Amino acid sequence: MASIAPKTLLQPADIPNRRPRFRANRTLRFTESVIREMTRLAVQHKAVNLAQGFPDFPAPEILKNAAREAITGDVNQYAITWGAKPFRDAIAAKYRRTYGLDFDPEREITVCCGSTEGMMASLMAVTNPGDELVIFEPYYENYNPDAHICGAERKFVKLRPPDWRFDPDELRAAFSKKTKAIIVCSPNNPTGRVFERADLEVIAALCQEFDTLAITDEIYEHILYDGTSHVPMMQIPGMRDRTILVNSMSKTYAVTGWRVGWVLANPDLSDSIRKVHDFLTVGAAAPLQQAGAVAMALPEEYYTALARDYTERRDAMLDVLEGAGFRCFRPHGAYYIMTDISGFGYPDDMEFARHLIEDVGVAAVPGSSFFEDSRDGAQMIRFGVCKKYGTLEEAKARLSKI
Secondary structure (H helix, E strand, C coil), rough: CCCCCCCCCCHHHHHHHHHHCCCCCHHHHCCCCCCCCCHHHHHCCCCCCCCCCCCCCCCCCHHHHHHHHHHHHHCCCCCCCCCHHHHHHHHHHHHHHHHHHCCCCCCEEEEEHEEEEEEEEEEHHCCCCCCCCEEECCCCHHHHHHHHHHCEEEEEEEEEEECCCHHHHHHHHHCCCCCCEEEEECCCCCCCCCCCHHHHHHHHHHHHHHCCCEEEECCCCCEEECCCCCCCHCCCCCCCCEEEEEECCCCCCCCCCCEEEEEECCCHHHHHHHHHHHHCCCCHHHHHHHHHHHHHHCCHHHHHHHHHHHHHHHHHHHHHHHHCCEEEEECCCCEEEEEECCCCCCCHHHHHHHHHHHCCCCCCHHHHHHHHHHHHHCCCCEEEEECHHHHHHHHHHHCCCC
């Protein structure tokens, strides 16, 4: 016999209106993740999920084997809160080998539960209520709630299509004595813009003039196209000790579900970040950190092949989208394609996204979720290309009926 909920039990739909006493003010100014919402709708309507940025192809076998061996070898208890030493050592070695940057594994590397936690821990460690954060938009949707949770005020600076460049004068106007940090995501999600050294030098000069930090999200560092190269902000003169670098295994190694990331910063900043990280999550999964050390030691050929493979996927998806009538903004990094949907005649991106999921069978992300003012993204949609070729072919077949 089916159970019946007691009438005295509050149902989920009742809670927002009937129990405001238990809703923290810090949660009122942002919504749930639109990206994750699109994934739920994709599952509900059996749509091809080109919304959420996770690969649907296998992770490298060498990493899966390393994780299995670590679990079998009983690497199953807490690692040191700020990261297992073999993993921290391997991270330091990779940055020295790839970028010529030296980090002290004992004082400058904090392993965390993905770059999401790394960004949150970093912001909580360095900002106070009323501090200002400069954020380029369109922005990865987490930055907005991160700022709200910290009590920070946000100053937005536009990246303008089609090349997604910023105006140096507009950027300068966003800085003030209250500016604590600027968030820089390069290669950029959602636009695919790769910030050039000249861009970073403009940002660095302002950081030094206004005594401001740069917090860099470099998670797509190895997913690059068309001969572009990734320049860490820490390589720019004067920024080694003024930058907090956030990264993760998720995208480069196709293990978004492992939730293993790291934050690199000078000892003074790392001390505060480690304290926040400790009480947020204690630590990342120990056996997966062991596998992470194997990932950090992969040869350069792995990253060359990664970029080549994603270039092919990007180009294939550009052909699909342009063939279906989308105007595409060609990305030079990361694994997304921003598109202009104005030619389809829909009033806004949300209605068009629902049409794609419910009627066409393809999920994408409404562009408004990447802007403070939803009107700025009302004629944009973001598609992911980090999928099997079979998935992209299925998306092509469905989009042909748009």
